Amino acid sequence: MGLSSSVYGLASIVGPALGGLITDNFSWRWVFYINIPIGIIAMLFILFTLPNVKNEARNETVDLPGIIVFVLAIAPLLLALTWAGDEYSWLSIQVIGMLVFSAAMLVLFTIIEKKSSQPIIPLKLFQNSIFSISSLNMMLLSGILVGIVIFVPLFAQDILGTSAAGSGAILMPMMFSMVVSSALCGGFISKTKKYKLPSIFGCLSYL
16 A cells, blocks of 8 residues: 555656646647556556456456446535535535435445445445544545645646646655655554554644
8 A cells, every 4th residue: 555655646746747847838638648648558568467367256246236326426426516606506406406316326325235245335344443434534634635736736826826837846845755655654564563653643744
């Protein structure tokens, strides 16, 4: 997990800076076009390098009802939060309808996952307090991180008047520290089997 977080952090360092340079020198459209060759290379890498692992449990089925209902629960929620206060008011029928539909789908998703033999989210995991607290913690910290990554560059461009490349470079110190700390914490937890101390320091670092 530490190495995976390091990869994300490295991409977060290179991505904004490279995206700013591409936007300044070419066009914002190339920020999306550049993902096409990278995606093709990643697919070829997966196709020719990953081992072919056979699943012995061939009678198991994919939880398609759970996947579909989960999408139906999340998509309206995102639309409601996007529309509210901008396209429509918080008390509009569109926003409230989306929130009610999302809640209903979430209840249905819970029922499906309880009955499924191969649920995409095993609800028994939430009986483990470590898993539940860690999931809640990651949700809150991820919200903070995404907010920083999105709004700090916008503030730098719109308020401070920096270029797109400059706004991307602003985040590099934070992301570089994330790469280093993720790798170090992953190794520390693997060797000592102690996870509380890195978690506490990680939460304090966002303050």
